[in-house]
Amino acid sequence: MPRVTEQYIQRRRQEILEAAGRCFARDGFHATSMDDVIDAAGVSTSVFYRWFRGKDELVIATVTDVLRGMVVVLDDILEVDPPPPLADAVERVLAATLTRMTRDGHDTTALAVQVWTEALRNPEIHQLIAHCYEQLRDRLAELIRRHQALGAIPAEVDPRMVARPLFSLFPGFVVQRLLLGPEDPKLYAQAAQALLRA
Amino acid sequence: MPRVTEQYIQRRRQEILEAAGRCFARDGFHATSMDDVIDAAGVSTSVFYRWFRGKDELVIATVTDVLRGMVVVLDDILEVDPPPPLADAVERVLAATLTRMTRDGHDTTALAVQVWTEALRNPEIHQLIAHCYEQLRDRLAELIRRHQALGAIPAEVDPRMVARPLFSLFPGFVVQRLLLGPEDPKLYAQAAQALLRA
Numbered sequence: 001m002p003r004v005t006e007q008y009i010q011r012r013r014q015e016i017l018e019a020a021g022r023c024f025a026r027d028g029f030h031a032t033s034m035d036d037v038i039d040a041a042g043v044s045t046s047v048f049y050r051w052f053r054g055k056d057e058l059v060i061a062t063v064t065d066v067l068r069g070m071v072v073v074l075d076d077i078l079e080v081d082p083p084p085p086l087a088d089a090v091e092r093v094l095a096a097t098l099t100r101m102t103r104d105g106h107d108t109t110a111l112a113v114q115v116w117t118e119a120l121r122n123p124e125i126h127q128l129i130a131h132c133y134e135q136l137r138d139r140l141a142e143l144i145r146r147h148q149a150l151g152a153i154p155a156e157v158d159p160r161m162v163a164r165p166l167f168s169l170f171p172g173f174v175v176q177r178l179l180l181g182p183e184d185p186k187l188y189a190q191a192a193q194a195l196l197r198a
Numbered sequence: 199m200p201r202v203t204e205q206y207i208q209r210r211r212q213e214i215l216e217a218a219g220r221c222f223a224r225d226g227f228h229a230t231s232m233d234d235v236i237d238a239a240g241v242s243t244s245v246f247y248r249w250f251r252g253k254d255e256l257v258i259a260t261v262t263d264v265l266r267g268m269v270v271v272l273d274d275i276l277e278v279d280p281p282p283p284l285a286d287a288v289e290r291v292l293a294a295t296l297t298r299m300t301r302d303g304h305d306t307t308a309l310a311v312q313v314w315t316e317a318l319r320n321p322e323i324h325q326l327i328a329h330c331y332e333q334l335r336d337r338l339a340e341l342i343r344r345h346q347a348l349g350a351i352p353a354e355v356d357p358r359m360v361a362r363p364l365f366s367l368f369p370g371f372v373v374q375r376l377l378l379g380p381e382d383p384k385l386y387a388q389a390a391q392a393l394l395r396a
Contacts, residue, residue, distance in 0.1 A: 028315075028319075086393075110318050113311060113314040113315050113318065114315055114318075116311040116314070116315075116373060116376070116377065117226075117311050117312055117314075117315040119376075119377055120308050120311065120312075120376065121226075126377065129377055130377055130378055133374070133377060133378055134378065137378075153392060153393070154392050157388075157389065157392040158389075161385060161386075161388070161389040161392075162389045162392050162393055163389075164370075164374060164381070164386055164389055165367055165370065165386060165389050165390035165393050166393060167370060167374065168366050168367050168369070168370020168371060168373075168374070169363055169366050169370065170370070171366070171369050171370050171373040171374075172362075172363065172365060172366020172367065172368070172369050172370045173366060175314060175366075175369040176331070176362060176365065176366070176369075178314070178317075178318065179314065179317055179324065179327055179328050179331060180328055180331055180332065180335075183362070187359060188359075188362055188363060190355075190359070191355065191356075191359040191360045191361075191362055191363050192363035194351055194352050194355040194359075194360050194395075195284075195351070195360055195363050195364060195394055195395060196393055196394065196395065197392075197393060197394065197395055
């Protein structure tokens, strides 16, 4: 396949995912049809179905796209030695995810709470989120381990346990942002910094 | 009205709210009918409609019941001087709410994420949750203010800002408990204690 065509097709896939994110965030997973997404993405039906055979596949790809993005930010952070303060790491993940989910004036952060509700009745979505959340918590545990080595967090506590309240800063941010109004990742992280040891 | 009858009617109201919580948690707000709740509560239609004229009213009463319970725990904590560690306060709120939401072998914690999704499309529910969440954050800010007076948290930070990441420990607990498996408030709070200054 010539390189330009491959790039073109990849770009179309990303456009479909972003359109799907907008439709799902606005109308919910159940009220969104494939045709809604095809219209919003401005692609042909044949291009769409080359990538996604059904709605479940599209929902999974949309959610995976966001969550993988969060894991990648933490992987980058773990490359740095000494590790940044925990609140800085949280800020970078939130800022990157928020930039991605508020692109072009469309706010798709409502996807987060919709996907939690969906996970309660759809085992495949549940499994996907559980897997990605475990990955995020594993990365946070590794970051905590490094802060323990520096003496900033007590050595005797289990880093995987400490990763849980730290992880809470992500869903907590989104819930407060959606229900109580705009929330700035930088101010939120500064406040977390005042609260956290490391 | 004779006292015994008044007590009886109040108890029926609480039974209806608990039955509603079970139905909503299991089937969601939209898939639950008034008859489902009347059946689950084992009350007569006339007793039910004495309390709740419609589903919106029932949803609001069910959600208010849980959230008011959280505020009351924090009000009790604020009576104590010197203030308990922040992680202890979080544990007491979570433990009390979890006890209330897992009574008689029924786990209704899924209500939390369902109500977030519902708030995105129902302005009345949105307003109710925003109001209760503001109350919770106000109480946390007051607790933080007291820890600032003790020197445990930097005096120059705004306690209302610091209340935000602290508040995140509540939705973060519920999201992880629902999606990643059982979570014990005591272990979670111990881990938070290792993470927090105060």
